[in-house]
Amino acid sequence: xxxxxxxxxxxxxxxxxxxxxxxxxxxxxxxxxxxxxxxxxxxxxxxxxxxxxxxxxxxxxxxxxxxxxxxxxxxxxxxxxxxxxxxxxxxxxxxxxxxxxxxxxxxxxxxxxxxxxxxxxxxxxxxxxxxxxxxxxxxxxxxxxxxxxxxxxxxxxxxxx
Amino acid sequence: xxxxxxxxxxxxxxxxxxxxxxxxxxxxxxxxxxxxxxxxxxxxxxxxxxxxxxxxxxxxxxxxxxxxxxxxxxxxxxxxxxxxxxxxxxxxxxxxxxxxxxxxxxxxxxxxxxxxxxxxxxxxxxxxxxxxxxxxxxxxxxxxxxxxxxxxxxxxxxxxxxxxxxxxxxxxxxxxxxxxxxxxxxxxxxxxxxxxxxxxxxxxxxxxxxxxxxxxxxxx
Numbered sequence: 001x002x003x004x005x006x007x008x009x010x011x012x013x014x015x016x017x018x019x020x021x022x023x024x025x026x027x028x029x030x031x032x033x034x035x036x037x038x039x040x041x042x043x044x045x046x047x048x049x050x051x052x053x054x055x056x057x058x059x060x061x062x063x064x065x066x067x068x069x070x071x072x073x074x075x076x077x078x079x080x081x082x083x084x085x086x087x088x089x090x091x092x093x094x095x096x097x098x099x100x101x102x103x104x105x106x107x108x109x110x111x112x113x114x115x116x117x118x119x120x121x122x123x124x125x126x127x128x129x130x131x132x133x134x135x136x137x138x139x140x141x142x143x144x145x146x147x148x149x150x151x152x153x154x155x156x157x158x159x160x161x
Numbered sequence: 162x163x164x165x166x167x168x169x170x171x172x173x174x175x176x177x178x179x180x181x182x183x184x185x186x187x188x189x190x191x192x193x194x195x196x197x198x199x200x201x202x203x204x205x206x207x208x209x210x211x212x213x214x215x216x217x218x219x220x221x222x223x224x225x226x227x228x229x230x231x232x233x234x235x236x237x238x239x240x241x242x243x244x245x246x247x248x249x250x251x252x253x254x255x256x257x258x259x260x261x262x263x264x265x266x267x268x269x270x271x272x273x274x275x276x277x278x279x280x281x282x283x284x285x286x287x288x289x290x291x292x293x294x295x296x297x298x299x300x301x302x303x304x305x306x307x308x309x310x311x312x313x314x315x316x317x318x319x320x321x322x323x324x325x326x327x328x329x330x331x332x333x334x335x336x337x338x339x340x341x342x343x344x345x346x347x348x349x350x351x352x353x354x355x356x357x358x359x360x361x362x363x364x365x366x367x368x369x370x371x372x373x374x375x376x377x378x379x380x381x
Contacts, residue, residue, distance in 0.1 A: 005255065020202070021180075048217075
């Protein structure tokens with residue numbers, strides 16, 4: 001049974017905060033704000049074309065994940081530094097993650113990054129990780145595992161340096 | 162604990178700390194600054210989307226002397242005035258007009274200003290563009306005729322039936338009033354039964370009486 005499309009505002013009320021947290025953890029507070037706006041606009045553009053209102057959260061996160069992929073491509077092309085300069089604390093939702101770990105997360109390839117952030121930071125099940133990335137649950141587990149391993153390696157290098 | 166477990170735990174903790182409900186404000190009233198920042202971010206995304214013609218319906222809830230009104234406008238004009246908060250009205254609009262409906266107060270600024278003037282007695286006529294797409298056929302004809310009934314005056318269902326060339330269509334006129342998508346601005350409160358009995362009102366009879374007294378059309 002399919003669900004009719006709710007008002008777009010309902011999606012924003014229910015998921016905007018999580019999409020924002022996801023993007024801030026994935027690309028940093030500053031670029032996360034840009035990616036968030038692009039996600040909202042892209043979602044609004046595509047919304048009337050949806051056939052039904054099933055799993056709108058997954059649909060919204062898939063768009064956000066694509067923005068992370070685009071962002072990673074831009075960063076690579078322009079060789080931008082991945083880590084942003086530290087930003088002032090109080091209003092920075094990113095401040096809950098220490099700078100080393102935060103930078104390490106942002107250095108992950110986009111699929112692993114999305115998988116790790118969704119699984120742990122947002123505490124979502126593998127099924128949702130899989131729906132967001134557009135892969136099997138096994139592949140989602142694999143992305144989380146590999147992502148975690150490279151985070152460990154990255155942090156060790158930091159310590160060893 | 163393995164190192165991977167440790168990293169996962171730190172990520173989980175960061176997730177908990179970054180939840181908007183993680184830091185309830187001390188006095189319980191001041192909004193979380195991160196909530197405010199997010200609302201601002203959503204608002205500017207919607208403003209950009211609006212500039213790209215991606216907002217089919219914008220709505221806002223306005224508090225008035227007759228209670229909260231949900232006001233909704235398309236780029237064409239005011240499409241719906243609903244009695245009560247958005248929960249009742251907005252899902253209907255999503256189904257009837259477009260699911261691309263968001264809270265975007267700026268588009269309703271002029272309507273809100275004129276409604277404020279109306280309720281404070283400084284305005285008798287509304288001059289805002291209307292989008293009448295939710296009405297059609299004879300109902301549309303009746304509602305357009307109704308818009309010519311001036312402030313402070315009343316007509317009967319039969320008057321409106323006659324003015325629209327269907328003297329026997331009082332019942333259909335009643336249906337048109339009951340399904341008026343833009344009450345107050347399209348003044349169905351000015352329609353009474355022949356002989357002066359109040360008839361019905363979508364916003365409740367108390368509201369109809371309040372509006373008619375406000376306009377000086379009812380004494381007492």
